[in-house]
Amino acid sequence: MVGMRVPYGGSYTNNGSNESQPPGAAPEVPAMVEVHKVVPPPPQSTASKLKTRLKETLFPDDPFRGFQGQPARVQWVLAVKYLFPILDWLPAYSLSLFKSDLIAGLTIASLAIPQGISYAKLANLPPLIGLYSSFVPPLVYAVLGSSRDLAVGPVSISSLIMGPCCASRQPHCGADAVPAARLHATLFAGIFQASLGILRLGFIIDFLSKATLVGFMAGAAIIVSLQQLKALLGIVHFTTEMGIVPVMASVFHHTKEWSWQTILMGVCFLVFLLVARHVSIRWPRLFWVSACAPLVSVIISTLVVFLFKAQNHGISIIGQLKCGLNRPSWDKTNIDTTYLGLTMKTGLVTGIISLTEGIAVGRTFASLKEYQIDGNKEMMAIGLMNVVGSCTSCYVTTGAFSRSPVNHNAGCKTAMSNVIMALTVMVTLLFLMPLFVYTPNVVLGAIIIAAVIGLIDIPAVYHIWKMDKMDFLVCVCAFAGVLFISVQEGLAIAVGISVFRVLLQITRPKITVQGNIMGTDIYRNLHQYKDAQRIPGFLILATEAPINFANSNYLNERIKRWIEEESSAQTKQTELRFVILDLSAVPAIDTSGVAFLIDIKKSIEKRGLELVLVNPTGEGHGKNTASERGTQAFQVGIACILTTGEAVASLSALAKMASP
Structure with missing residues (x-):
C-alpha cells in the first residue's frame, strides 16, 4: 500500500488542507504512514568479502581492467605494456x-x-x-x-x-x-x-x-x-x-x-x-x-x-x-x-x-x-x-x-x-x-x-x-x-x-543533534543551521565515523549523557520518548560497535524509550541482521528505517494511536 508523505512543519488533515502550526511543534501525521525499511544486503561469503576489501584496498585504480575476456596472447601483451609503458607510446x-x-x-x-x-x-x-x-x-x-x-x-x-x-x-x-x-x-x-x-x-x-x-x-x-x-x-x-x-x-x-x-x-x-x-x-x-x-x-x-x-x-x-x-x-x-x-x-x-x-x-x-x-x-x-x-x-x-x-x-x-x-x-x-x-x-x-x-x-x-x-x-x-x-x-x-x-578523530568522533528544517523533510545539525528546530519527544543524533572498538565506549557514554540531559530538561509537552540514531555517514561497524548498539538499546529501554536506526550502511545493517540470527547475547533487534523523516512520521503516528 502506498502511503502519503507528510509536509513536516505543517499539519496534515484528511480534507487536504494544510494549516500552519507553531514552530517546534511535532508534525501531525495520518494514521497510515508509508515507511521504507532498510533492506539488508545480500549475504556474501567470508572469502567474497575479503576479496572485495583487498581489491579496494590494494587495487583501487583497477590496473588490470581490460584484461578480462581477452585471449591469453593479448593478455600477455597488455601485461608487458603495463610493466614497460614505453612499449605503449614508442610504436606510435x-x-x-x-x-x-x-x-x-x-x-x-x-x-x-x-x-x-x-x-x-x-x-x-x-x-x-x-x-x-x-x-x-x-x-x-x-x-x-x-x-x-x-x-x-x-x-x-x-x-x-x-x-x-x-x-x-x-x-x-x-x-x-x-x-x-x-x-x-x-x-x-x-x-x-x-x-x-x-x-x-x-x-x-x-x-x-x-x-x-x-x-x-x-x-x-x-x-x-x-x-x-x-x-x-x-x-x-x-x-x-x-x-x-x-x-x-x-x-x-x-x-x-x-x-x-x-x-x-x-x-x-x-x-x-x-x-x-x-x-x-x-x-x-x-x-x-x-x-x-x-x-x-x-x-x-x-x-x-x-x-x-x-x-x-x-x-x-x-x-x-x-x-x-x-x-x-x-x-x-x-x-x-x-x-x-x-x-x-x-x-x-x-x-x-x-x-x-x-x-x-x-x-x-x-x-x-x-x-x-x-x-x-x-x-x-x-x-x-x-x-x-x-x-x-x-x-x-x-x-x-x-x-x-x-x-x-x-x-x-x-x-x-x-x-x-x-x-x-x-x-x-x-x-x-x-x-x-x-x-x-x-x-x-x-x-x-x-x-x-x-x-x-x-x-x-x-x-x-x-x-x-x-x-x-x-x-x-x-x-x-x-x-x-x-x-x-x-x-x-x-x-x-x-x-x-x-586517531583523535577516530576515537572521539563528532556527534550532532539534528533538527527539522521547517517546511521540509530534511534534518540537519542544530548548531549549524539556524532554521533547524527540535521535534518534541525526539532526540535525533548523527555521527560521521566508523563505529568500532576505538570509539564505541565514547559513543556509549556520550549518548547516555545526552539522554540524561534531555530527560532532566523535559516537560509534559516535551517528554522524551524516542531516540533516533542516524547512521547514514557511518561507513563501517565492527563487533564492538554491535555490542555498543546492544548496550545502548538496553539502556534506552530501561528508561521507557525506544531506539531507531536510520539508514545504516550495508555492512552495518548486515552485521545487525547477522547478530539477530546469532546467540541470545548478540540479538540487537533494532528497527531500521530509511530516512529520519520517515522515522519521525511513523513513530509520531504510533504515539498518536497509542495515546487515549
Whole structure:
C-alpha cells in the first residue's frame, strides 16, 4: 500500500488542507504512514568479502581492467605494456613528437648539468656523482615510468638528507667515487620504494599531508640555503650539522675566513638567478630564461675565474674532473653492520620524501594534460631506478620540482625528453668535463639557493592558517622541527602529530543533534543551521565515523549523557520518548560497535524509550541482521528505517494511536 508523505512543519488533515502550526511543534501525521525499511544486503561469503576489501584496498585504480575476456596472447601483451609503458607510446612515436621532446630535453639538460653538480656538493659527494645521477636514472625511468612530464634527476631535499649520512663512518674513497654509505642508503631507498609499489602499499605516503609537506619544504629550504653560506662566504671549516643554531654558530665563529671576492661574486650571480626566476614567474612564456640561467651562470663564472686567475684570490673552484661514464659500484654493496641502522634510516626517509615529491609532481602535470598515471607503477619505476642507480655510482633521484615545470613548459610530449637529457649529460661526461675545472663553488651555492627558495610557499601557509588551525600546527611543527632539530626528526614530529590527529578523530568522533528544517523533510545539525528546530519527544543524533572498538565506549557514554540531559530538561509537552540514531555517514561497524548498539538499546529501554536506526550502511545493517540470527547475547533487534523523516512520521503516528 502506498502511503502519503507528510509536509513536516505543517499539519496534515484528511480534507487536504494544510494549516500552519507553531514552530517546534511535532508534525501531525495520518494514521497510515508509508515507511521504507532498510533492506539488508545480500549475504556474501567470508572469502567474497575479503576479496572485495583487498581489491579496494590494494587495487583501487583497477590496473588490470581490460584484461578480462581477452585471449591469453593479448593478455600477455597488455601485461608487458603495463610493466614497460614505453612499449605503449614508442610504436606510435613520430617526428613531430621528437621535435618537441628534443627542445624540452635540451632545455632541461641545461638546468640538470649545473644542478647535478650543485646537488652533489650539497650531499657531500664528488661533483661527478651528480652528473652520473642525471644520466642512468632518467634512462631507466623512460622505460618504466608512466609520466610524460616528469624530469628525473637529483633533487635538493634528498641531497640535504643524504649529506650527513655516515659522514664520520664512511669508508675511504677516491675523489670521484661514491662513499659506500650513500650507495647503501640509495639501495635501501630504492628497495623500499619498489616494495611499496609491488605490494600496493602506496597509501603509506598519504600520511604526509599537505600541511606537513609545506612546513617540511619551507624548513628544508631555509636549512639548504643556510648551508650554502659556506660557499657564499668562502668559509673553509664549516659544520656538517643541519640545525639552524650550529649552522649560524659556524658562520660567525669563522668570520676570519670570509672572503670579500667570494661574497661579491656570489651576491652578483644570486641576484642574476633570482631576477631570471622572477621573469619566468611573471611572464610564463619566458620560462627558458630561468631554465638557462644556471648554465649561463656556470659558463660566465668559469670564464671570469679562468681569465682573472680568481682561484689565486680566495675563490675556491671545483678542480679537475675525469671524463667517463658511470662506474659500476655493485662491488661496494657489501653492507657494514656498524652503520647499517643509520643508512637504513636515511634510505627510508629519502625514499619517502623523494617518492612523495615525484608522484606529486607527476600527478600535477598529468591533471593539467588530462591523462592518468598509476601511483603504484610510479613507485615501482622510481624504486627500480634507484636500485639500478645504486649499482652505477648514483645516489637517490626522483622527479624534480624545479626541472619538471621547465620540461612541461618547454613542450615535452613523452618521456623521450628524459632520454635526450640523459644523452646530453652523457656527451658532457665524455667530452666536456675539463671545461668545469675553473667553475667556482660559490656559483654552485647560488644555484642551489635560487632553486630551493621556491619551496617556501607563504601563501599556502596563510591558506592553511585560515582553513584549519590544527593543520597549521602540524605545518609549524614540521617547519620548527626541521629548522631547530634535524630534517628526519622534524618530519617524524609532523607525521606523528598528523597521525595523532587522525586517531583523535577516530576515537572521539563528532556527534550532532539534528533538527527539522521547517517546511521540509530534511534534518540537519542544530548548531549549524539556524532554521533547524527540535521535534518534541525526539532526540535525533548523527555521527560521521566508523563505529568500532576505538570509539564505541565514547559513543556509549556520550549518548547516555545526552539522554540524561534531555530527560532532566523535559516537560509534559516535551517528554522524551524516542531516540533516533542516524547512521547514514557511518561507513563501517565492527563487533564492538554491535555490542555498543546492544548496550545502548538496553539502556534506552530501561528508561521507557525506544531506539531507531536510520539508514545504516550495508555492512552495518548486515552485521545487525547477522547478530539477530546469532546467540541470545548478540540479538540487537533494532528497527531500521530509511530516512529520519520517515522515522519521525511513523513513530509520531504510533504515539498518536497509542495515546487515549
